[in-house]
Amino acid sequence: xxxxxxxxxxxxxxxxxxxxxxxxxxxxxxxxxxxxxxxxxxxxxxxxxxxxxxxxxxxxxxxxxxxxxxxxxxxxxxxxxxxxxxxxxxxxxxxxxxxxxxxxxxxxxxxxxxxxxxxxxxxxxxxxxxxxxxxxxxxxxxxxxxxxxxxxxxxxxxxxxxxxxxxxxxxxxxxxxxxxxxxxxxxxxxxxxxxxxxxxxxxxxxxxxxxxxxxxxxxxxxxxxx
Numbered sequence: 001x002x003x004x005x006x007x008x009x010x011x012x013x014x015x016x017x018x019x020x021x022x023x024x025x026x027x028x029x030x031x032x033x034x035x036x037x038x039x040x041x042x043x044x045x046x047x048x049x050x051x052x053x054x055x056x057x058x059x060x061x062x063x064x065x066x067x068x069x070x071x072x073x074x075x076x077x078x079x080x081x082x083x084x085x086x087x088x089x090x091x092x093x094x095x096x097x098x099x100x101x102x103x104x105x106x107x108x109x110x111x112x113x114x115x116x117x118x119x120x121x122x123x124x125x126x127x128x129x130x131x132x133x134x135x136x137x138x139x140x141x142x143x144x145x146x147x148x149x150x151x152x153x154x155x156x157x158x159x160x161x162x163x164x165x166x167x168x169x170x171x172x173x174x175x176x177x178x179x180x181x182x183x184x185x186x187x188x189x190x191x192x193x194x195x196x197x198x199x200x201x202x203x204x205x206x207x208x209x210x211x212x213x214x215x216x217x218x219x220x221x222x223x224x225x226x
Contacts, residue, residue: 001106003133003158004099004215005149005181007167008111008118009044010189012096013086016041018075023055025074026067032056041190045169047112047142048072072114086121089188091208093125098212100130106156108133110148110165110175115139132156144174149181161222164215173199182218184211 009015020037027034035055043051052067053059059067100107107130109118115136122128133155135148153163165176168189176183177200185196185204193204202221203214 001156001158001162002104002215002219003106003108003153003156003163005108005110005133005152005163005165006096007045007165007169007172008109008113008121010041010168011089011166011172011186012092013088013121015086016044016190018086019044022071022074026052026070027056029070029074030063030066032059032067044190045112045143045167045171047137047140048114050142051112088125089208095208095211096127096130099215106132106158108135108152108156110135110143110152110172112137112143112171143169143171144178146175146179149175149179153179153181162219164218164222166211166215168196170195170199173201176200182222184214184218 006012009019020040023040024034039055043054046054048068048071049064052064052071056064056067096107099105109131111118113136115138118134118136122131133152135152140147140151149163149165153159160180163181165172165181165183166186167173167183168186169191173183173185173196183201185193185201187193187204187206196204202218205211205214
């Protein structure tokens with residue numbers, strides 16, 4: 001079996017509006033200067049505590065923990081309608097359904113998002129049957145640690161040369177490298193194409209519709225190397 005693992009925020013869904021507003025609320029509620037939009041989006045993909053630590057490196061550990069908690073509360077309160085705050089990128093639904101329908105493919109998720117957030121998205125889109133393995137920040141160290149990918153491979157029985165990681169940030173690409181897995185960067189997310197290439201992405205796609213061919217190519221190249 002071939003395992004295709006997706007990041008979520010910035011790769012499948014565009015949730016930047018809710019993320020930026022929630023981070024601004026977390027900082028201002030503690031009377032701290034909020035980070036810029038660009039700074040907040042640059043840490044999307046990290047687990048929440050690591051993201052807050054990167055945005056407030058001078059703060060005490062307890063303050064960073066409180067920022068993370070206030071972010072979570074704000075995100076829940078500001079995003080009553082996920083259909084408006086977590087918008088699927090164009091053709092995401094169709095391509096995920098296409099890949100899930102392939103007999104020799106299994107799909108997975110590896111995300112800094114919470115399990116609760118993924119469950120909400122899957123319920124909305126009817127995706128519970130599409131994904132064979134789901135790894136979230138609730139149970140793993142933050143990306144780029146390879147734990148999520150290693151567990152996904154263990155759960156599905158796929159080896160590294162039969163697995164590909166798809167993501168929009170350098171954290172996704174670096175996680176894939178650490179796990180010995182080929183990676184595909186997406187051009188519509190929160191890190192630049194240049195950053196993705198520098199991190200080691202084997203391929204970059206401009207549209208969701210380009211992913212099936214890119215997945216086939218990445219896995220074929222990985223097999224040749226193996």
